[in-house]
């Protein structure tokens with residue numbers, strides 16, 4: 001059954017659909033956006049009859065009832081909590097009466113909920129001894145001692161955002177309008193950490209000393225597609241509104257900054273932010289070249305004398321921005337931040353950076369969120385990201401880092417950056433919290449992984465074509481790879497080559513070559529935007545790309561991901577395949593094609609797949625991952641691993657063409673075999689040779705033929 005033909009069918013042809021599921025991941029909503037809620041969660045301990053019964057003891061099969069309100073009600077609590085929270089004017093409600101509407105769960109229940117959802121929260125930096133003395137230190141890097149877990153009240157329902165955390169009515173109704181009914185794991189745990197001013201950590205002595213209860217720094221590691229954007233966007237918008245209310249003098253200048261590694265992701269964050277901020281008066285602004293920003297009032301005088309770039313001048317219109325969203329590169333070029341020392345490879349704070357200059361337009365930034373933080377702090381972006389971070393001069397700056405994968409080196413770098421900045425600015429320490437949802441560095445459990453051995457490059461191409469046009473005789477029980485899907489290659493050149501190979505594979509009646517596109521960093525911004533829009537609209541069915549789209553980009557309806565070239569690290573695999581199976585949707589398929597050349601590098605992928613299968617409890621016979629395979633795959637040494645992470649399979653790069661031209665030729669994406677290519681080249685050479693000869697002969701004859709007609713042009 002050809003899935004592409006099937007998609008292009010008109011209403012007349014309704015035959016033979018038996019192989020294709022009626023409901024694919026691209027259609028409709030998932031039943032639950034939560035990844036780890038089990039169907040038979042029970043109350044963690046027996047209770048006395050009159051005692052408050054935690055929602056976790058209700059039948060979770062009832063979906064959202066898992067977090068249903070206490071039906072019995074305790075004295076002073078409302079028995080039921082309708083959606084009325086969204087209609088109440090929150091600011092009229094006193095703190096006490098607000099809190100009284102939301103039951104507080106006993107610690108045992110909190111533990112049970114966090115355990116069930118596989119959430120672990122710890123404080124990384126120890127609480128300073130004698131925090132009341134002005135210069136007490138936060139303790140720098142964490143010691144090796146085990147960190148005790150923190151058990152904070154989870155966000156049981158989005159309605160509690162107003163009732164418990166004082167989110168404005170408009171912001172709450174915007175969340176409601178997005179159709180989010182139940183918080184995902186990262187939301188139910190991170191939102192209270194970031195919003196609640198009454199938690200034990202928020203009340204810790206160092207924070208009270210800083211006069212900033214509720215302010216913490218956060219490292220959040222949660223699976224792909226688990227709703228991290230909402231988890232950092234709500235506190236950011238809430239913070240902007242709260243600051244506006246308490247201090248109108250800095251109005252108009254950005255008080256929050258979100259950094260993300262790619263333009264596509266920045267675009268997406270801005271869209272999400274704008275939907276949430278609608279009607280609140282908060283401006284979520286994407287940084288663009290040549291943009292002029294307004295300043296915090298206290299910085300205006302300074303700026304007018306220095307003529308700092310990127311900020312407002314009398315000739316330029318000012319762009320209003322409360323929340324700025326940007327890639328690090330764009331922001332650096334806007335403010336002329338940079339270094340002459342080349343890429344920053346170590347984990348230290350860049351002392352020699354041309355940094356540590358105060359940027360007036362960013363002097364009011366009090367919240368910094370790093371989305372895909374491990375990439376932003378990877379050597380490629382590290383210098384720019386740390387430069388921006390260190391240039392934010394507000395003493396109350398709080399930072400949150402978000403990703404599905406984060407190594408211990410990123411944790412250490414975060415801690416040392418926070419500590420160095422604190423020492424430089426002489427600010428009070430704040431708790432640094434680490435929140436982990438699920439298993440660190442693992443793929444989401446709700447997608448089906450397949451490893452397919454294709455022997456050679458041509459085998460990979462044939463394998464891919466098989467997915468595009470599965471034979472009618474293929475009775476395999478495997479979930480078919482239905483469009484729309486993404487194909488990842490190692491380099492831009494390979495993406496372009498694969499695109500031209502597959503361009504005419506989709507039948508004309510299905511839309512032909514318009515259904516397939518390639519997206520990479522060499523395209524213009526407009527072309528990239530157009531392709532993204534067409535893919536989101538469903539006009540493009542197969543999108544070939546590089547790792548540019550591996551991170552953060554949310555295409556709700558993507559049914560599958562094909563790793564045409566093997567990803568260069570386990571984190572890269574986790575993120576690539578995480579483009580499907582988002583928000584708990586079932587049915588996404590991740591196929592990794594590998595050739596003989598890939599075998600030395602396959603182990604990291606095989607390990608992630610094995611782990612995902614173990615945790616989902618589903619091992620399909622056609623997954624291509626037999627236990628013997630994992631055992632027999634070679635393990636890469638540290639140096640080779642780093643080299644592979646940086647360059648990928650060398651024969652697929654331009655460097656490989658120089659070092660091993662034969663291997664590079666073999667690695668070329670082409671459906672023709674080496675023999676056919678050689679014969680073709682010989683024939684082409686012969687034709688060119690005969691054309692050249694014919695041309696020479698005609699040139700020799702020409703003067704004789706045309707001698708009579710030629711004008712005399714004088715002697716040279």
Ligand SMILES: Nc1ncnc2c1ncn2[C@@H]1O[C@H](COP(=O)(O)OP(=O)(O)OP(=O)(O)O)[C@@H](O)[C@H]1O
Nearest residue numbers: 033180182183184224225226227228229552554583
């Ligand atoms: N509470 C919720 N209920 C249902 N859907 C949600 C909820 N929160 C977020 N989503 C949806 O989940 C999808 C993934 O969200 P998001 O892009 O924020 O994930 P992410 O964790 O940032 O993923 P990645 O690690 O790939 O960047 C989006 O389509 C979003 O609209």
